[in-house]
Amino acid sequence: MKKTSLLLLSIALVSALLPVGVALARDEPITIYVDEYAEGQVMSHVAKDVIESEYDIPVELKTVSVGPAFLGVAHDERSLFLVAWLPRTHADYMKRVGDQVDNLGQMFDGAKIGWAVPAYVPEDQLASIADLKKPEIADKLGQRIQGISAGAGEMQVSKEALETYGLDDYRLITASSAAMTGALGGAIKQNKWIVVTAWSPHWMWSRFDLRYLKDPEGVLGGKEHVDAIASKGLKTSAPEVHDMVQRMHYSLEQINAMLVDAENTSYDAAAKKFIDGHPDVIAAWTGK
Structure with a gap:
């Protein structure tokens, strides 16, 4: 009789505690x-x-x-x-x-990542990442690629792009996403040349007239x-x-x-x- 009572008491205690445990899990x-x-x-x-x-x-x-x-x-x-x-x-x-x-x-x-330039940059001069090796293009850009935060996946593949295309003289600038779009907007106001690490979807494509540079080596990937x-x-x-x-x-x-x-x-x-x-x-x- 005592064993039966203890068993019933144990079942009752467990049953009473189960909802509390579930509630605690849901509240976490x-x-x-x-x-x-x-x-x-x-x-x-x-x-x-x-x-x-x-x-x-x-x-x-x-x-x-x-x-x-x-x-x-x-x-x-x-x-x-x-x-x-x-x-x-x-x-x-x-x-x-x-x-x-x-x-x-x-x-x-x-979705897509890549390097982008303002549409006013002449495409017959700069259409591809490979074109960045031209000395006159490098001078126009100050040998800079405006990047984003250091840990971003796009920055990792952008470093690979620098190596693949032999862009040893270029610097990949680390910055926040907001700083990148700020630099882009500032350059556009002054009609200056700039290359940024870009991706879509992003609101910058609605605000600015941009185009991706071609990536013939496929370093930055496709869709x-x-x-x-x-x-x-x-x-x-x-x-x-x-x-x-x-x-x-x-x-x-x-x-x-x-x-x-x-x-x-x-x-x-x-x-x-x-x-x-x-x-x-x-x-x-x-x-x-």
Whole structure:
């Protein structure tokens, strides 16, 4: 009789504690790692708002450089990174952590990186990265390529481009994304020549008239797709969020519109505008 009573008491205690454990797990924030670049920021703000409103799970946005974002998702139990540029740009990072994370699929397709110049730079003089070796072109540019942050995947492949095309006299300038677009805008105001490490989608293509330089050696890669990666533990601790992110997908037109909105307002305002304007998209993501 005593054994039966103890067994029943144990079952009752376990049953009473289970909801508390689930609640505690749900109350623990999901971390979304975010790099400084606009498309990642605005998509992460959208994901945060949807997860918090639809699933009542708190989300923390953590802005870091790209390397720590990949490592963070690999080591955390409850985290996401929504802008893994593949197969080329972030290939080295993915190679390091690929077996420690879950790839949840494409957020959008048709992305691209490359070196860009203002459209007023004559194409018959500078059409290709290979043209940068010409002494008169190097003088025009001050032997500078305006880059972005040091840890960016594009900077890694840009260094390879310098070597591949024999541009030993050029300097790849490290700066923030904002500093790069500031330098671009300043050069355009003065009608000066400039080469920047560029990517699309980005609001600069809406604001400025630009073109990519041809890359005959294919060092910078072709079209990219942007994937979401998740920590291995997310599927167990927050399966509804894991499944939602698998269903998340944007068109390039939607991304471009959000980037322009974000530049004119803020990432948070652009995210809210997208959510309010696309209830059918959100319903498809959440399965509702």
